[in-house]
Amino acid sequence: xxxxxxxxxxxxxxxxxxxxxxxxxxxxxxxxxxxxxxxxxxxxxxxxxxxxxxxxxxxxxxxxxxxxxxxxxxxxxxxxxxxxxxxxxxxxxxxxxxxxxxxxxxxxxxxxxxxxxxxxxxxxxxxxxxxxxxxxxxxxxxxxxxxxxxxxxxxxxxxxxxxxxxxxxxxxxxxxxxxxxxxxxxxxxxxxxxxxxxxxxxxxxxxxxxxxxxxxxxxxxxxxxxxxxxxxxxxxxxxxxxxxxxxxxxxxxxxxxxxxxxxxxxxxxxxxxxxxxxxxxxxxxxxxxxxxxxxxxxxxxxxxxxxxxxxxxxxxxxxxxxxxxxxxxxxxxxxxxxxxxxxxxxxxxxxxxxxxxxxxxxxxxxxxxxxxxxxxxxxxxxxxxxxxxxxxxxxxxxxxxxxxxxxxxxxxxxxxxxxxxxxxxxxxxxxxxxxxxxxxxxxxxxxxxxxxxxxxxxxxxxxxxxxxxxxxxxxxxxxxxxxxxxxxxxxxxxxxxxxxxxxxxxxxxxxxxxxxxxxxxxxxxxx
Numbered sequence: 034x035x036x037x038x039x040x041x042x043x044x045x046x047x048x049x050x051x052x053x054x055x056x057x058x059x060x061x062x063x064x065x066x067x068x069x070x071x072x073x074x075x076x077x078x079x080x081x082x083x084x085x086x087x088x089x090x091x092x093x094x095x096x097x098x099x100x101x102x103x104x105x106x107x108x109x110x111x112x113x114x115x116x117x118x119x120x121x122x123x124x125x126x127x128x129x130x131x132x133x134x135x136x137x138x139x140x141x142x143x144x145x146x147x148x149x150x151x152x153x154x155x156x157x158x159x160x161x162x163x164x165x166x167x168x169x170x171x172x173x174x175x176x177x178x179x180x181x182x183x184x185x186x187x188x189x190x191x192x193x194x195x196x197x198x199x200x201x202x203x204x205x206x207x208x209x210x211x212x213x214x215x216x217x218x219x220x221x222x223x224x225x226x227x228x229x230x231x232x233x234x235x236x237x238x239x240x241x242x243x244x245x246x247x248x249x250x251x252x253x254x255x256x257x258x259x260x261x262x263x264x265x266x267x268x269x270x271x272x273x274x275x276x277x278x279x280x281x282x283x284x285x286x287x288x289x290x291x292x293x294x295x296x297x298x299x300x301x302x303x304x305x306x307x308x309x310x311x312x313x314x315x316x317x318x319x320x321x322x323x324x325x326x327x328x329x330x331x332x333x334x335x336x337x338x339x340x341x342x343x344x345x346x347x348x349x350x351x352x353x354x355x356x357x358x359x360x361x362x363x364x365x366x367x368x369x370x371x372x373x374x375x376x377x378x379x380x381x382x383x384x385x386x387x388x389x390x391x392x393x394x395x396x397x398x399x400x401x402x403x404x405x406x407x408x409x410x411x412x413x414x415x416x417x418x419x420x421x422x423x424x425x426x427x428x429x430x431x432x433x434x435x436x437x438x439x440x441x442x443x444x445x446x447x448x449x450x451x452x453x454x455x456x457x458x459x460x461x462x463x464x465x466x467x468x469x470x471x472x473x474x475x476x477x478x479x480x481x482x483x484x485x486x487x488x489x490x491x492x493x494x495x496x497x498x499x500x501x502x503x504x505x506x507x508x509x510x511x512x513x514x515x516x517x518x519x520x521x522x523x524x525x526x527x528x529x530x531x532x533x534x535x536x537x538x539x540x541x542x543x544x545x546x547x548x549x550x551x552x553x554x555x556x557x558x559x560x
């Protein structure tokens with residue numbers, strides 16, 4: 034008898050007689066053996082097998098997101114003979130029995146919330162990610178669905194490694210939103226705890242008593258001052274720490290992706306980034322918003338060579354933190370760029386401080402664990418008037434978690450501006466970026482004040498070349514900008530000798546002209 038489940042089929046061998054409950058352990062062994070023979074999954078637990086005919090199978094959120102829809106289970110149809118139980122016994126396969134001191138003695142009342150739940154949510158990013166469903170164990174059928182029993186097993190193993198008692202682990206399994214404790218009941222929870230206690234775990238606890246002491250430990254200032262300072266390890270000199278997390282934020286179409294791609298190319302080749310030296314190494318670039326095609330187009334325009342060590346990914350996965358941990362461990366990159374964070378992980382509300390903290394804390398931990406730099410690309414607020422720190426879209430948990438904040442913006446004259454705010458290193462004050470049309474890369478023209486003065490000086494020189502002998506009043510009327518800036522720029526041009534002045538033949542006003550250099554000096558300057 035076959036019944037559809039929404040993601041496959043359930044196969045039933047119908048018996049011609051009732052089986053006594055004492056034979057249920059043998060039934061599970063036969064289930065396991067038949068599943069192995071026909072290439073089915075490893076499920077043999079009798080509490081999980083029945084799909085009741087004429088009911089509806091509703092997929093969970095993860096399955097629905099992958100395209101699964103609710104699936105009515107039709108009336109059962111017998112499509113084969115009935116079997117004698119004795120005829121099926123030849124298929125039985127031994128199920129590992131566990132010699133343990135726990136599991137069967139768990140209390141029947143497990144509905145109480147675990148006492149350590151809130152503590153673990155606060156101190157363990159791994160636990161928080163799994164408890165909230167952001168990281169999960171995938172089923173082995175390749176569909177990307179949640180393996181709820183695998184989820185329970187991983188959770189229980191973590192709890193055992195961190196000194197949680199059997200009784201409290203049972204409470205965790207009962208309350209775990211992404212497990213099957215409540216559905217499967219106490220026998221299933223008992224078996225899960227028994228399996229965990231039978232396993233000889235060699236992995237160190239994630240949140241052991243050593244990492245979370247019960248007493249505060251203080252160090253004397255004198256002892257600390259006598260310790261030689263450790264050199265700061267930068268990926269980009271005085272800008273990005275080698276082991277750290279940063280955010281690059283800008284409004285749409287300002288150029289954040291172009292600048293991030295430039296950073297990736299500079300690290301891949303070991304070239305300077307915005308005038309600061311960088312360390313050469315592998316770059317992992319998640320081009321989740323624009324895709325590989327546009328990324329490759331930009332790289333070609335920037336003159337990237339085939340041997341530059343940059344690896345690109347445009348595919349999003351469900352358990353992104355675990356997958357990223359594995360990728361960094363296997364490839365050892367100097368830099369990871371996530372473009373954008375909104376496309377990398379699911380965030381319900383970017384203004385929720387607690388949620389953002391839970392999302393970014395694992396990234397920060399990965400950066401420190403693997404001694405790599407992770408840069409996340411994010412959007413800035415569209416409205417003007419926000420302070421530089423507050424211009425990053427969403428909760429202040431973003432700017433509070435990262436070590437370096439890079440902000441791109443445009444001024445009223447459409448000049449692109451960059452500014453950094455850092456815990457370590459040397460901030461880049463609000464500066465004007467110059468875009469090289471040939472290399473398709475940015476460089477810093479100067480601080481906003483210096484760049485504005487240089488632009489104003491060029492405008493005055495252009496005006497005087499066309500209008501020699503103009504008065505200051507005429508210059509201010511003929512050149513756009515603030516009169517205060519024009520006055521400063523004109524004085525600077527006089528001071529450095531690029532402009533000369535003379536008394537007007539009419540009235541007392543000064544007239545201004547571009548200084549004419551002797552022919553031999555003109556050739557020297559031009560050379």
